[in-house]
Amino acid sequence: MDDWLQNNVFTSISKIQFVQDYLGQKCLSWKPQTKRISDIGWDDVEEFLNFHRHFHPRLRIANEQQMPDWPSPLSVRRSGRGVDIAELQSENLYELMKRDSTLVLDSLELSNRKFRYIADSFSAEFRCNCQINSYITFGSTPGFGIHWDDHDVFILQISGRKRWELYGETRKSPTRMDRGQDVPEPTGEPHIEILEPGSLLYVPRGHWHNVIGEGEGSFHLTIGLHIPTVADYTEYLIEKGNAHENFRCDVIDATIGLSSSRDEVSGLVCSLAEQNDTSEFHRWRATNFEPHPRFSFGPLCLENSDFQELKVFLASPVFDFAKEDENTLLFSLKGKQHRTSHALQVLVSEGKREKIKVAVLVSEIRSFDPDVSVDLCLDFVKELVLTGLLVVEGS
Numbered sequence: 001m002d003d004w005l006q007n008n009v010f011t012s013i014s015k016i017q018f019v020q021d022y023l024g025q026k027c028l029s030w031k032p033q034t035k036r037i038s039d040i041g042w043d044d045v046e047e048f049l050n051f052h053r054h055f056h057p058r059l060r061i062a063n064e065q066q067m068p069d070w071p072s073p074l075s076v077r078r079s080g081r082g083v084d085i086a087e088l089q090s091e092n093l094y095e096l097m098k099r100d101s102t103l104v105l106d107s108l109e110l111s112n113r114k115f116r117y118i119a120d121s122f123s124a125e126f127r128c129n130c131q132i133n134s135y136i137t138f139g140s141t142p143g144f145g146i147h148w149d150d151h152d153v154f155i156l157q158i159s160g161r162k163r164w165e166l167y168g169e170t171r172k173s174p175t176r177m178d179r180g181q182d183v184p185e186p187t188g189e190p191h192i193e194i195l196e197p198g199s200l201l202y203v204p205r206g207h208w209h210n211v212i213g214e215g216e217g218s219f220h221l222t223i224g225l226h227i228p229t230v231a232d233y234t235e236y237l238i239e240k241g242n243a244h245e246n247f248r249c250d251v252i253d254a255t256i257g258l259s260s261s262r263d264e265v266s267g268l269v270c271s272l273a274e275q276n277d278t279s280e281f282h283r284w285r286a287t288n289f290e291p292h293p294r295f296s297f298g299p300l301c302l303e304n305s306d307f308q309e310l311k312v313f314l315a316s317p318v319f320d321f322a323k324e325d326e327n328t329l330l331f332s333l334k335g336k337q338h339r340t341s342h343a344l345q346v347l348v349s350e351g352k353r354e355k356i357k358v359a360v361l362v363s364e365i366r367s368f369d370p371d372v373s374v375d376l377c378l379d380f381v382k383e384l385v386l387t388g389l390l391v392v393e394g395s
Helices: 003-008 015-021 042-051 090-098 113-126 230-241 262-275 278-287 342-347 358-368 374-386
Strands: 028-030 059-062 074-078 084-088 102-105 129-137 152-159 162-169 191-195 200-203 207-213 218-226 311-314 320-325 328-333 336-341 390-392
Touching: 003 113, 042 102, 090 102, 113 129, 113 218, 230 262, 230 278, 278 320, 278 328, 311 342, 311 358, 311 374, 320 342, 328 342, 336 342, 342 358, 358 374, 374 390
Parallel strands: none
Antiparallel strands: 028 200, 059 102, 074 084, 102 129, 129 218, 152 200, 152 218, 162 191, 162 207, 311 390, 320 328, 328 336
8 A cells, every 4th residue: 555545544444444344335534643634735725826827627616606797716818929828816816715615726636746646646546547626715605515426535624624514325326427317315414524634534426415614714635536337347348349240240129120139148248248357447447547647857867877866666556567477577557568677576566656766776677687787777767767657756
């Protein structure tokens, strides 16, 4: 397990217990003994507001009482080169916040190293896509009202307090395809959780909830996990089935001719599932996982002596690897398979990515083949960075 999750999330409850008793089933609130979460604060979101270009919906306002004539927190100006540029309107944002609005900042993992690290930690542990949003309010008006999300969420309360009204689910495991469908609203009284700084809350997909500020500055992160469903597995089987002639055959309606029997169709589907079980599905997802892009000038501009002092790690938080033979390791990530030195196994420990100093990695490579020069090993590591297999720490 990633150290950040071990030290900040799964402290009072183990991941195994969490998966068995709570994941996709019921809410859980707890407050681990941690210092790391306190490393995230108001300055991180202010940096996002002051030093990034903004556009809707990555920056938006939520308020149950919002009216059409309310000002917008963003405006668009035309640059001297004729390019439209969105800009934050501080005066409007102040006014909206004073009206008890909630400021929503989407996809913070794309804008800040701290948030990227957290997102990658969750992605690696749950082997799925992850997104981090922040919700900031200074009032007590709900931003969204009672609603449910089509993905699981972890809530990290960073500053201030928030009141969470938890109602449970009225449709088992709804997906985004259920949006707009007749999903009944809850009728019973909610369970109340007051989150304080450092508190965590897990809310499964489809569980109704309402979030209300406590009339003070409150800031929390929502970490959304897009865990694959049986429907996703079925789509995978369909894609695999297209390679089989029998799977591509017509299913003829009995009213116009000889019909295909249910047993025939069921047999094809079952055969396909046997050939591509869920472990193969997860391996395929790991191979095709698209990590957030990273870039470093290190391999291009640093001398070999300086490059050796840097640390590198695997580019994707979700990956698959296997030994092909005594000297070859087969990494599958970012939609490609990479045959490379078995020495690169030092980058992987118990299924997680390790940060390794380049000099140590070079030493590992040379332990398999002492005749290879240091410079040749360094060129090899640089090539792995340039091709996107490895990432330089800090990028």
